[in-house]
Amino acid sequence: xxxxxxxxxxxxxxxxxxxxxxxxxxxxxxxxxxxxxxxxxxxxxxxxxxxxxxxxxxxxxxxxxxxxxxxxxxxxxxxxxxxxxxxxxxxxxxxxxxxxxxxxxxxxxxxxxxxxxxxxxxxxxxxxxxxxxxxxxxxxxxxxxxxxxxxxxxxxxxxxxxx
Amino acid sequence: xxxxxxxxxxxxxxxxxxxxxxxxxxxxxxxxxxxxxxxxxxxxxxxxxxxxxxxxxxxxxxxxxxxxxxxxxxxxxxxxxxxxxxxxxxxxxxxxxxxxxxxxxxxxxxxxxxxxxxxxxxxxxxxxxxxxxxxxxxxxxxxxxxxxxxxxxxxxxxxxxxxxxxxxxxxxxxxxxxxxxxxxxxxxxxxxxxxxxxxxxxxxxxxxxxxxxxxxxxxxxxxxxxxxxxxxxxxxxxxxxxxxxxxxxxxxxxxxxxxxxxxxxxxxxxxxxxxxxxxxxxxxxxxxxxxxxxxxxxxxxxxxxxxxxxxxxxxxxxxxxxxxxxxxxxxxxxxxxxxxxxxxxxxxxxxxxxxxxxxxxxxxxxxxxxxxxxxxxxxxxxxxxxxxxxxxxxxxxxxxxxxxxxxxxxxxxxxxxxxxxxxxxxxxxxxxxxxxxxxxxxxxxxxxxxxxxxxxxxxxxxxxxxxxxxxxxxxxxxxxxxxxxxxxxxxxxxxxxxxxxxxxxxxxxxxxxxxxxxxxxxxxxxxxxxxxxxxxxxxxxxxxxxxxxxxxxxxxxxxxxxxxxxxxxxxxxxxxxxxxxxxxxxxxxxxxxxxxxxxxxxxxxxxxxxxxxxxxxxxxxxxxxxxxxxxxxxxxxxxxxxxxxxxxxxxxxxxxxxxxxxxxxxxxxxxxxxxxxxxxxxxxxxxxxxxxxxxxxxxxxxxxxxxxxxxxxxxxxxxxxxxxxxx
Numbered sequence: 096x097x098x099x100x101x102x103x104x105x106x107x108x109x110x111x112x113x114x115x116x117x118x119x120x121x122x123x124x125x126x127x128x129x130x131x132x133x134x135x136x137x138x139x140x141x142x143x144x145x146x147x148x149x150x151x152x153x154x155x156x157x158x159x160x161x162x163x164x165x166x167x168x169x170x171x172x173x174x175x176x177x178x179x180x181x182x183x184x185x186x187x188x189x190x191x192x193x194x195x196x197x198x199x200x201x202x203x204x205x206x207x208x209x210x211x212x213x214x215x216x217x218x219x220x221x222x223x224x225x226x227x228x229x230x231x232x233x234x235x236x237x238x239x240x241x242x243x244x245x246x247x248x249x250x251x252x253x254x255x256x257x258x
Numbered sequence: 259x260x261x262x263x264x265x266x267x268x269x270x271x272x273x274x275x276x277x278x279x280x281x282x283x284x285x286x287x288x289x290x291x292x293x294x295x296x297x298x299x300x301x302x303x304x305x306x307x308x309x310x311x312x313x314x315x316x317x318x319x320x321x322x323x324x325x326x327x328x329x330x331x332x333x334x335x336x337x338x339x340x341x342x343x344x345x346x347x348x349x350x351x352x353x354x355x356x357x358x359x360x361x362x363x364x365x366x367x368x369x370x371x372x373x374x375x376x377x378x379x380x381x382x383x384x385x386x387x388x389x390x391x392x393x394x395x396x397x398x399x400x401x402x403x404x405x406x407x408x409x410x411x412x413x414x415x416x417x418x419x420x421x422x423x424x425x426x427x428x429x430x431x432x433x434x435x436x437x438x439x440x441x442x443x444x445x446x447x448x449x450x451x452x453x454x455x456x457x458x459x460x461x462x463x464x465x466x467x468x469x470x471x472x473x474x475x476x477x478x479x480x481x482x483x484x485x486x487x488x489x490x491x492x493x494x495x496x497x498x499x500x501x502x503x504x505x506x507x508x509x510x511x512x513x514x515x516x517x518x519x520x521x522x523x524x525x526x527x528x529x530x531x532x533x534x535x536x537x538x539x540x541x542x543x544x545x546x547x548x549x550x551x552x553x554x555x556x557x558x559x560x561x562x563x564x565x566x567x568x569x570x571x572x573x574x575x576x577x578x579x580x581x582x583x584x585x586x587x588x589x590x591x592x593x594x595x596x597x598x599x600x601x602x603x604x605x606x607x608x609x610x611x612x613x614x615x616x617x618x619x620x621x622x623x624x625x626x627x628x629x630x631x632x633x634x635x636x637x638x639x640x641x642x643x644x645x646x647x648x649x650x651x652x653x654x655x656x657x658x659x660x661x662x663x664x665x666x667x668x669x670x671x672x673x674x675x676x677x678x679x680x681x682x683x684x685x686x687x688x689x690x691x692x693x694x695x696x697x698x699x700x701x702x703x704x705x706x707x708x709x710x711x712x713x714x715x716x717x718x719x720x721x722x723x724x725x726x727x728x729x730x731x732x733x734x735x736x737x738x739x740x741x742x743x744x745x746x747x748x749x750x751x752x753x754x755x756x757x758x759x760x761x762x763x764x765x766x767x768x769x770x771x772x773x774x775x776x777x778x779x780x781x782x783x784x785x786x787x788x789x790x791x792x793x794x795x796x797x798x799x800x801x802x803x804x805x806x807x808x809x810x811x812x813x814x815x816x817x818x819x820x821x822x823x824x825x826x827x828x829x830x831x832x833x834x835x836x837x838x839x840x841x842x843x844x845x846x847x848x849x850x851x852x853x854x855x856x857x858x859x860x861x862x863x864x865x866x867x868x869x870x871x872x873x874x875x876x877x878x879x880x881x882x883x884x885x886x887x888x889x890x891x892x893x894x895x896x897x898x899x900x901x902x903x904x905x906x907x908x909x910x911x912x913x914x915x916x917x918x919x920x921x922x923x924x925x926x927x928x929x930x931x932x933x934x935x936x937x938x939x940x941x942x943x944x945x946x947x948x949x950x951x952x953x954x955x956x957x958x959x960x961x962x963x964x965x966x967x968x969x970x971x972x973x974x975x976x977x978x979x980x981x982x983x984x985x
Contacts (some may be wrong), residue, residue, distance in 0.1 A: 171492065191484065193355075233898060245394070
């Protein structure tokens with residue numbers, strides 16, 4: 096199988112040279128210096144590497160780059176637009192929803208996906224949806240509050256689609 | 259009064275034995291001249307630790323401006339006010355999620371009267387910052403916060419004096435605020451940056467300089483948000499694992515199949531795999547460096563090695579028996595053998611009691627599981643090495659690198675970018691050493707990221723322990739005798755805070771099979787679990803309410819206050835839902851007083867135990883940042899739930915059996931209860947650290963609540979790794 100040479104990330108086409116079997120996470124981090132997506136476990140158990148593939152949250156650590164060559168990828172670096180933070184990013188700052196913040200990009204990406212499919216979730220729904228994301232520092236209550244805050248901050252109940 | 263002093267002083271028995279592996283030594287490599295060359299002109303103020311100041315002092319008052327000579331070596335922190343309007347502050351402490359970059363910036367902003375957003379904090383860089391033992395033991399707030407305040411306060415005084423001289427005015431009439439000095443009489447005003455333009459001034463101050471009282475605080479005491487929060491929510495912040503250099507290779511290390519295994523033979527990967535790969539075999543160290551993660555992984559898989567494994571190692575099933583049967587040899591690693599605290603006569607206290615009770619409690623090995631595993635990027639330049647790595651002890655890692663590579667310490671530079679947490683788990687430099695070894699062989703920079711499995715296996719663990727408690731009590735609830743033994747897990751928090759005339763408290767070092775070390779709150783969690791669970795058992799023995807029983811035996815006002823505040827907010831004594839139980843646990847450690855109340859819900863059919871609600875009251879003196887403090891208390895309690903209910907490292911034959919997040923359960927969203935924090939702000943008491951002690955009350959509060967709900971007493975942490983079994 097031929098190497099992957101192009102990826103569509105955050106609205107930009109990036110030129111790469113990667114074996115299709117390579118992990119998307121390491122291509123993002125090592126080849127493209129998009130280090131906002133983090134390695135936490137390498138087996139899809141912690142959510143620190145979460146990116147959006149065509150708007151759906153996926154663990155980039157266990158996603159082969161060959162599988163996403165023609166898909167739209169959104170990383171945490173793609174949420175800010177013209178210097179304006181995404182409402183979820185704003186909400187995390189407002190709630191102080193982080194300590195070491197290593198989990199934060201994955202949390203924020205997952206939360207944007209949730210709000211896109213469910214613009215006004217209950218706290219219980221946030222908890223269910225984000226169960227796959229680990230915050231070892233234990234900022235969970237603040238993260239839930241951030242997602243609820245972002246939901247109520249967006250007009251008409253829709254969060255602008257990232258990327 | 260004397261009782262209170264005894265209680266609030268660190269216990270005589272034993273403090274953090276697993277953290278104090280290194281004697282203090284001070285290093286200060288920059289000469290004054292170099293400093294201004296690097297930073298530009300301005301005013302430099304440094305905080306000098308005790309003795310060193312004596313010989314620097316020469317009749318110029320307590321503070322003094324210096325000439326061309328070198329700076330003293332014994333400096334804890336310094337601050338530079340640049341002619342460009344930037345204030346840069348230097349400390350050897352590191353940011354690991356406890357938010358000290360913010361709280362220390364508050365300290366500088368407070369005393370310097372300078373906008374916090376224009377303060378840059380340089381932390382944990384062994385070339386640029388003063389020596390520091392490490393960021394552990396909740397020492398940053400009680401020590402570094404004070405020292406930076408002193409430095410900033412001295413800088414402000416110096417600036418006021420400079421303005422007074424320039425304007426031929428009295429210093430007393432000038433006002434420093436918002437980065438400028440103003441004379442209210444003449445309305446003249448000047449920015450700090452303007453005052454120091456073209457100057458190269460150095461001021462030294464003693465570490466004991468007096469300070470403004472906390473009651474006057476304007477910036478400290480405020481819920482200031484994380485200073486560089488935006489970098490985190492946008493993914494811009496570069497953690498140790500995110501560092502990069504041109505020409506950098508990715509490293510991988512071949513791990514032995516089990517602890518204690520020795521290498522018998524090893525063959526490099528085939529030539530096909532070896533193009534562009536550096537292969538290193540040095541003693542028992544085997545590793546590779548390659549241009550990509552993929553290539554390095556392939557090369558590692560191509561290595562053929564034969565190991566000789568050790569047999570007969572203890573397992574997680576036999577460990578508690580092992581600890582009791584294997585005392586550490588006297589004069590070993592930590593010198594003194596058993597450490598003991600004894601007062602009165604336990605025997606006579608027992609004989610004058612109406613009830614006697616004895617119980618044994620255990621805590622398992624648990625893993626810190628920082629979400630960012632160990633990471634290091636190493637680069638050599640002829641005979642010196644620079645390493646970016648995640649550690650709580652950059653200067654300790656520098657020493658380890660210097661020793662390993664037979665270098666003088668000035669040839670080693672360690673930088674610590676704010677990292678993905680530690681919880682006491684990143685005191686050591688193994689990853690930095692491995693990256694440096696590979697980089698030297700490759701003659702190129704090498705980055706090494708430990709996998710989650712490596713972090714679970716080759717880091718170190720919170721010590722396993724056995725605690726034995728026995729007591730005598732009278733029918734009225736008075737404790738007459740108290741005996742407490744801790745095997746291996748450690749001495750912090752081992753002393754009881756309750757009033758007992760006859761006590762014997764002993765810490766027993768033992769042999770231990772797995773590498774163990776510091777952990778957030780360390781042994782205080784184990785000792786509080788045992789003590790506060792046992793207090794609950796004693797209360798039930800004499801049919802007293804557990805809160806009333808504690809209060810009867812507790813004099814310390816600070817501790818009484820947190821128990822009272824938490825009980826009130828929690829609604830202790832209110833009606834419970836069926837299947838629910840209430841419990842409490844609390845204590846004093848590292849300057850913090852904590853009382854945690856928990857409500858658990860137990861489903862007897864499924865065995866599921868859920869912590870429904872937690873109220874945690876905390877008092878650590880004057881609060882520096884109430885929002886940061888709440889964040890630490892919430893996080894500490896959530897982390898505490900993991901160790902209390904389900905976290906445990908399983909091991910046998912020198913192998914970790916659950917080295918994956920799919921197997922080692924950490925608290926997730928669904929495990930999180932409703933948490934309420936109650937902060938008691940004591941502006942009359944110096945601030946203590948709060949990253950650790952809020953965690954201590956959680957496990958006993960949960961255990962006592964489970965007993966309240968079910969009548970089942972659980973004495974082993976974790977308490978319900980597989981749910982609550984009927985018995």
